[in-house]
Amino acid sequence: MxxxxxxxxxxxxxxxxxxxxxxxxxxxxxxxxxxxxxxxxxxxxxxVDLFYEAAGILKSQGKDVLQYGTTEGYGPLKDFLIHWTAPRMGRKLEHDEMLITAGSSQVSDLLCWALIDQDDLILIEEPSFLGVFLNMHNHGAKFLTVPCDDEGMMVDLIPEKVERAQKEGKKVKLCYTIANFHNPLGTTLSLERRKKLIEYAHRYGFAIMEDDPYGYVRFEGEHLPTLFSLDDRGVVVYAGSFSKILAPGTRVGWCCGSREIIRKMAIFKQGVDVCTSLVAQALVYEYCRLGHLDxxxxxxxxxxxxxxxxxxxxxxxxxxxxxxxxxxxxxxxxxxxxxxxxxxxxxxxxxxxxxxxxxxxxxxxxxxxxxxxxxxxxxxxxxxxxxxxxxxxxxxxxxxxxx
The missing domain is CATH 3.90.1150.10 (Aspartate Aminotransferase, domain 1)
Known part of the structure; x- marks a missing residue:
């Protein structure tokens, strides 16, 4: 019809x-x-009760947090995250190296706005999280898939795939990976493979989106360094989220990267939603400030x-x-x-x-x-x-x- x-x-x-x-x-x-x-x-x-306690910030600072916020994010929440994430990031970030987002899924959307033209190639684990690759597909991306085994993405297959694509005149701009407790695989990328992935990104000139919504929900095993902390050239954009460590209804996430890419993503975010809900950011911040996250x-x-x-x-x-x-x-x-x-x-x-x-x-x-x-x-x-x-x-x- x-x-x-x-x-x-x-x-x-x-x-x-x-x-x-x-x-x-x-x-x-x-x-x-x-x-x-x-x-x-x-x-x-x-x-629930602890988050309700955090709602007291609406009474004490309501005239501020009910107003528009900056696109880059609520300053006190960024201050908290800069200190809290330092062990995983390998250092304390600067404010302009972090962007507060509407969940970690928005990171992939903004990154695609900044990097992806029609038919550009994205390296991606196969299988992978459909919520992200459907969005990437809707941005016009094509996928260069990398199979996985019990240790996650088989990164040694990347050079041959990228070189073949480049010979065909195609642009490989980004690699998307969930290194910790993969969705859907449940696997964790080994340290050796993490280092090789960074090496290949440097060699072939593609960026990496490290999606890490589950990284803090570890039951046992060794805490492996993030790709972000292993990278010394600023090719990794790290995405984190409060969805799995607090509640998904907050719709608050964050990303870390070089000043250049974070600035570009923030400009696109201005046109997408102006800013992540300042009320939600303030509630999450107060929850964290009171020590409830830890x-x-x-x-x-x-x-x-x-x-x-x-x-x-x-x-x-x-x-x-x-x-x-x-x-x-x-x-x-x-x-x-x-x-x-x-x-x-x-x-x-x-x-x-x-x-x-x-x-x-x-x-x-x-x-x-x-x-x-x-x-x-x-x-x-x-x-x-x-x-x-x-x-x-x-x-x-x-x-x-x-x-």
Whole structure:
């Protein structure tokens, strides 16, 4: 059926890609369905009372924080983050090396505005976080995908891929990576691979976006240096977020980078939303100033570790172990399951009929090529009891297909 807007749409509308996860929500929200689909925090882990205490800043400073704010971000929050992030950044940043954003997802949007022209290439892990690569696609980017193993992106494949693209006259401008507790893989990029990725960025002249929303949610294992801290030439833009360490409803994130790129991103942000909500920034700042971020974060980590352990145990008990493979994540939100001879789309239909849901793997492939025998499971939202029952149902569906 035609509409008034048919003759007015831009050329990019014809190639828009919606989020498969958002599109399937009507299925997984049905009563009785145990969902491992959406990557949502557990509301039981939200520090409601502590955040309410932080709302006192509206009474004491309301005339300031209810006003427009600067695009670059609320000064006191930036001061806090500069000190709090220094161990991960390798040093204390200057104010003009940081931009406060509407969540870390806005970082990729602003970076694309600053760097990406139509058909420019972005190096990206395969599979990867669809929320970011759908936005990059809508900016006109094309993807140069790099496969992954249990240690994350196989960075040694980058030189051959970049050199071939450059010989064809194509521009490789950016590499997008989730080095810690990857979404959807759950893997962590090794130190050796981190160093090589920085080396290749310097050699071939592409920037890196290091997306790190899960980096502070580590259950065990060694804290590895950020790509940002390993880089001495300013090619890395680091993205952080309060979504997983406080609550996603704040919609407050930040990014760090060279003064030059941060300034360009801030100018684009002026036209996108003027500034990140000053009320939200002030509430987050006060929560941090009162010491709640440091005191409550260990409780969030312990809460999700128990849920990770519950899923690990349930998977080992109920899934057909001869047909599946996964990496036990050391932090973050996700398991990535590879299956032998089981199609994830068909499994999804059977699983939903059996009142359990996940995300089929092909949703996470930027070029829509792969993932037919893979799936993502989020362990943070369901209770341990729901996880046990959900894995039982999922295992039954898998065994029914294998049989």
């Amino acid at each position: 035609s509409s008034f807007f048919d003759g007015l749409y831009s050329g990019r509308v014809a190639d828009l890609r919606p989020s498969p996860i958002r599109e399937m929500l009507h299925l997984v929200r049905r009563p009785g369905v145990i969902s491992f689909a959406g990557g949502m925090p557990d509301p039981e882990a939200f520090p 005191s409550f974060l260990p409780k969030i980590i312990e809460h999700y570790k128990k849920k990770r352990d519950a899923m690990e145990d349930a998977m080992r008990e109920h899934l057909p172990l001869d047909l599946v493979h996964w990496v036990k994540p050391e932090g973050g939100y996700f398991y990535w399951v590879k299956m032998k001879g089981i199609n994830s789309d068909e499994l999804f239909k059977r699983a939903v009929d059996n009142q359990v849901a996940f995300v089929p793997g092909k949703a996470f492939y930027p070029n829509r090529d792969g993932g037919e025998n893979e799936l993502r499971l989020c362990y943070t939202f369901a209770s341990p009891e729901q996880t046990q029952e959900g894995m039982k149902r999922l295992g039954e569906a898998m065994k029914g297909m294998a049989g």
